[in-house]
Structure formats: structure tokens, C-alpha cells
Amino acid sequence: MHPFTYVAPRTLDEAVAVLEQHGERARPFAGGTDVLVQLRGGRFDLDAIVDLKGVPEATSLDLNGSLRIGAAVPCYRIYEDSAVAAAFPGLIDAASLIGGIQIQSRASLGGNLCNASPSADGICPLIVHSTVAVVQGPQGERRVPVEEFCTAPGVNVLGRGELLVALEVPAPARGFGAAYQRFIPRNEMDIAVAGVASALTLSDDGATIASGRIALAAVGPTPLFAAKASAFLAGKPATPETFAEAGEIASTEATPIGDMRGTAEHRIELVKVLTRRTLAIALGRAQSNR
Amino acid sequence: MTQQETPVRKVPVACTLNGQQTEFLAAPYQSLLEALREVVGLTGTKEGCNDGNCGACTVSLDGRIVDSCLVLAAEVDGKSVDTIEGMAPPHGLHPLQQAFLEEAALQCGICTPGFLVAARALLEREPHPDEHRIRLWLAGNLCRCTGYDKIVRAVQSAADKTT
Ligand SMILES: Cc1cc2nc3c(=O)[nH]c(=O)nc-3n(C[C@H](O)[C@H](O)[C@H](O)COP(=O)(O)OP(=O)(O)OC[C@H]3O[C@@H](n4cnc5c(N)ncnc54)[C@H](O)[C@@H]3O)c2cc1C
Ligand code: FES
Ligand code: FES
Numbered sequence: 001m002h003p004f005t006y007v008a009p010r011t012l013d014e015a016v017a018v019l020e021q022h023g024e025r026a027r028p029f030a031g032g033t034d035v036l037v038q039l040r041g042g043r044f045d046l047d048a049i050v051d052l053k054g055v056p057e058a059t060s061l062d063l064n065g066s067l068r069i070g071a072a073v074p075c076y077r078i079y080e081d082s083a084v085a086a087a088f089p090g091l092i093d094a095a096s097l098i099g100g101i102q103i104q105s106r107a108s109l110g111g112n113l114c115n116a117s118p119s120a121d122g123i124c125p126l127i128v129h130s131t132v133a134v135v136q137g138p139q140g141e142r143r144v145p146v147e148e149f150c151t152a153p154g155v156n157v158l159g160r161g162e163l164l165v166a167l168e169v170p171a172p173a174r175g176f177g178a179a180y181q182r183f184i185p186r187n188e189m190d191i192a193v194a195g196v197a198s199a200l201t202l203s204d205d206g207a208t209i210a211s212g213r214i215a216l217a218a219v220g221p222t223p224l225f226a227a228k229a230s231a232f233l234a235g236k237p238a239t240p241e242t243f244a245e246a247g248e249i250a251s252t253e254a255t256p257i258g259d260m261r262g263t264a265e266h267r268i269e270l271v272k273v274l275t276r277r278t279l280a281i282a283l284g285r286a287q288s289n290r
Numbered sequence: 291m292t293q294q295e296t297p298v299r300k301v302p303v304a305c306t307l308n309g310q311q312t313e314f315l316a317a318p319y320q321s322l323l324e325a326l327r328e329v330v331g332l333t334g335t336k337e338g339c340n341d342g343n344c345g346a347c348t349v350s351l352d353g354r355i356v357d358s359c360l361v362l363a364a365e366v367d368g369k370s371v372d373t374i375e376g377m378a379p380p381h382g383l384h385p386l387q388q389a390f391l392e393e394a395a396l397q398c399g400i401c402t403p404g405f406l407v408a409a410r411a412l413l414e415r416e417p418h419p420d421e422h423r424i425r426l427w428l429a430g431n432l433c434r435c436t437g438y439d440k441i442v443r444a445v446q447s448a449a450d451k452t453t
Binding site: 001003004005006008029031032033036037040041049051053076099100101102103105106187188189 | 298299301317318319321340341342343345348351354355356357359360361362364365408411426427428429430431
């Protein structure tokens with residue numbers, strides 16, 4: 001492994017300056033559960049690692065109706081916060097299944113997003129929550145919807161000197177519910193063969209879907225917002241038939257490959273099943289949020 | 291001064307290690323696992339996979355269990371680290387260590403320090419976890435020998451005794 005220095009900035013400006021100076025030879029470092037593994041595997045070399053855990057904006061978790069998750073906040077802080085867990089069960093589904101306990105002590109949703117793996121478990125739940133990524137760079141701040149953040153496997157929209165500061169999750173509307181499920185051959189500690197996050201908001205009648213969002217993991221080059229299936233949900237009755245049809249539509253939006261984890265056909269079927277199931281869970285959560 | 295021109299310098303790390311104030315020098319790219327074993331000389335923490343999958347390198351960092359192979363030594367400056375070496379009281383064994391012996395929860399033993407450190411963290415938080423909870427908590431620890439049942443039983447037995 002190429003020797004690198006360890007930089008621990010205390011401010012956002014310092015972090016941006018170091019990243020800008022080094023360009024591709026430096027990377028931000030949150031929990032390190034992806035980047036250290038990739039460095040050791042020889043995926044790339046670095047001259048500097050920029051630890052964000054000393055930067056206040058990247059390590060705070062603020063619930064104020066909406067939720068602001070600092071980019072380097074580890075998963076356990078999200079699911080052990082009872083107020084956050086009660087308000088955002090759809091995010092907890094992901095935060096509590098990334099790796100095992102040791103990994104959850106370190107791994108952040110920000111790192112999960114920036115790593116831009118198609119099979120990442122954290123990204124689809126953020127997408128269905130309409131989360132916005134707050135980015136800081138040499139030119140100041142910009143905001144990117146999470147569904148536009150990943151551009152190819154392992155590639156994101158960040159330019160030289162830019163880093164993710166935080167994830168802003170809007171306050172759940174009355175009648176909103178969300179859920180994430182993945183399929184893995186084991187019970188835990190594995191990479192998703194496919195994953196689906198669903199969210200829906202019930203109309204005042206409690207029986208009609210006002211709007212819905214569906215996102216798919218591990219069935220395309222990036223985590224994917226299923227636009228057609230999402231649009232289909234609006235105005236439909238919140239019934240198993242609707243959920244099944246949404247699953248059929250979502251499966252047409254998936255572009256899976258076959259690999260050692262599963263065939264493309266298997267992944268298509270999984271999208272249908274997981275869409276149905278996550279919509280049903282989201283409905284239950286929506287009903288208890290009215 | 292760019293990094294390419296300067297050789298990467300070692301960094302001083304001052305932490306509380308098993309309750310003792312400890313200082314050492316580590317390379318900035320060195321893992322906590324490597325620093326513990328090769329710089330500090332505490333070889334109880336084991337290396338299985340070096341990529342976060344096996345949990346043999348589990349230590350407690352500010353009260354949370356982590357895979358020390360995925361922590362940089364430089365990060366623990368000012369923090370508190372607890373390893374397997376700090377587990378037993380001066381004379382005797384920790385109840386979990388005793389239970390592992392009595393229940394034959396180890397064979398080759400390479401996974402054992404990691405399981406013990408992880409299980410201790412569980413029992414400190416939840417003194418009476420059920421079997422499902424124990425298995426879930428220990429999912430980040432792999433064992434190639436025992437088939438896990440004896441490990442789970444040992445944790446249950448230690449939990450029963452600390453009522
Ligand atoms: C044993 C094991 C099990 C795992 N299980 C799962 C799983 O079940 N599901 C899953 O989705 N993933 C899993 N992972 C992958 C990994 O743990 C997650 O992707 C995790 O969320 C990454 O977060 P991190 O904070 O550790 O990221 P890091 O490794 O610190 O960073 C990841 C990448 O993002 C960049 N980055 C980090 N923060 C920022 C920032 N603020 N701005 C810009 N770039 C940034 C880094 O430079 C790096 O390229 C597993 C990994 C291991 C080792
Ligand atoms: S050696 Fe660290 S998890 Fe295997
Ligand atoms: S006792 Fe040999 S790996 Fe667990």
C-alpha cells in the first residue's frame with residue numbers, strides 16, 4: 001500500500017482546502033469501512049486521507065421535524081437515537097443492516113452514498129425520503145438530490161475539492177411511511193442481490209395513495225429511482241393489487257446484470273417481490289403516522 | 291511543501307489503552323490492529339481477514355466495538371481503547387472467559403479474543419440477551435471451528451451467572 005498521510009481538519013474550509021490541493025490523491029475518510037478495504041485491495045493509491053470526524057458539520061445529527069445527518073455520522077448513532085428511529089423507520093431499516101455491529105460503529109450513510117456502489121443499502125432509502133445531499137467545495141455550497149448523486153459504479157458527482165457535508169431528509173408528511181428490504185442468501189453480513197426502498201403518502205381518506213417513491217438497489221449501474229413505478233402509485237388505492245402492479249412496473253425499470261450473486265432474471269423477480277413487501281410495510285407505517 | 295516530496299512521517303498517538311495512559315508512534319497509514327500488535331506489542335488482538343469481515347480484530351473504541359483493522363492508529367489519539375488484554379481481572383478470568391472454557395466455545399482460538407470483546411460489549415449493554423440477539427450481535431465475528439452453538443451457549447451461561 002502506498003504510504004499516505006493522515007489529515008484531521010477541524011473545519012469544513014480546511015477539509016476543502018486539503019482536498020483541493022491533492023485532487024485525486026486525497027479522499028475524505030468517514031468510517032473507513034470502504035476506503036481502507038479498497039486501498040488495501042490496490043483499487044487506488046492516495047497521498048492523504050482526510051478524516052472528517054473532527055468537522056462539526058459532518059458529525060452532527062439534528063432532528064427538528066426534518067433530519068440533518070452529518071456525512072460522517074456512524075449508523076449506530078442514527079438507530080440508537082430513539083426520536084430519529086421513531087420518525088424515520090425507513091432509514092433505520094438500512095442503518096441497522098449495514099455490516100455487523102462493528103461496522104455500524106463506524107460506517108456512515110454519507111460514506112455509503114459517496115462510495116456509490118450499486119448495491120449500497122443506504123442510498124435507496126435516502127432517495128425515497130427525497131433526501132438532498134449538501135455539498136461543500138472551493139466554490140461554496142451546492143445541493144444535489146440523492147437520486148442524482150451517483151453517476152456510475154463507484155463514481156459520484158463530486159468535483160475536485162468537493163465533499164459531502166450532510167444529508168437533509170425532509171420532515172415526513174402526515175400519512176407518510178417508508179421501508180427498505182434487501183435479499184441476501186445469508187441472514188446478515190452480505191451484499192444485496194437486490195434491494196428495494198418504497199415510500200408512500202396517504203391521502204386524507206387514509207385509503208388512497210397521494211404520492212409514492214420507489215428506488216432499486218443492485219439492479220443497475222447505480223441505485224435507481226424508479227420514476228415510472230413511483231408515478232404510477234399516485235391516486236391509486238393502497239391495496240395489494242396496486243403494490244403488485246407497482247412491482248411489475250419497477251421490474252421494467254431495472255437493468256440488472258447476472259453475476260456470482262444472482263442471475264438477471266432472479267434480480268427482476270426480486271424487484272417485484274421486494275417492491276410489494278416494502279410497499280406493504282410502508283403502508284403500515286403510513287397508517288400509524290396519521 | 292507537497293506530500294510527494296516529504297517522506298510520510300510517523301505520528302505520535304496518546305490514548306488510554308486498557309485503562310493505562312499509553313503513547314506510541316505509528317505510521318499514518320498503519321491500522322490500529324497493526325499498531326497494537328507490532329508497535330505496542332499487544333498480540334492478543336488477532337488478524338483474520340484484515341478487511342472487516344471476520345471480527346478477530348475486535349476492540350472497544352470509546353466504548354463501541356470496532357474492527358481494529360479498519361481503524362487507523364492515528365485516529366485513536368485522545369481516545370480510549372480496550373483490548374482482550376484488559377479483560378481479565380488481575381487474578382482470574384472474566385466470567386465470559388470462564389464460560390468459554392467451561393462450554394468449550396473455542397478450538398483453534400484465533401476468533402476467541404474478538405468474540406470475547408464483542409460479547410462483553412453486548413452484556414454490558416443488555417445483561418440478558420436472548421439467543422437471537424446474541425447471534426445478531428455476534429454476526430460480525432466469524433468462527434471456522436466451533437459452529438457457533440457453543441459460543442452462543444457460553445455467552446448465555448455468562449449472562450445467567452451475572453444476574
Ligand atoms: C464487513 C463489511 C460489511 C459491509 N456490509 C455492508 C452492507 O451490508 N451494506 C452496505 O451498503 N455496505 C456494506 N459495507 C460497505 C460499507 O461499510 C458502507 O458502504 C459504509 O456505509 C461506508 O461508510 P464509511 O463511513 O465507512 O465510508 P468510508 O470508507 O469512510 O468512505 C467511503 C467512500 O466515500 C468517500 N467519502 C466518505 N465520506 C465522504 C464525504 N463526506 N464527502 C465525500 N466523499 C466521502 C471516501 O473517500 C470513500 O471513497 C460493508 C463493509 C464491510 C467491510
Ligand atoms: S481482521 Fe479485522 S475484521 Fe478480520
Ligand atoms: S475457534 Fe477456530 S476460528 Fe473459532
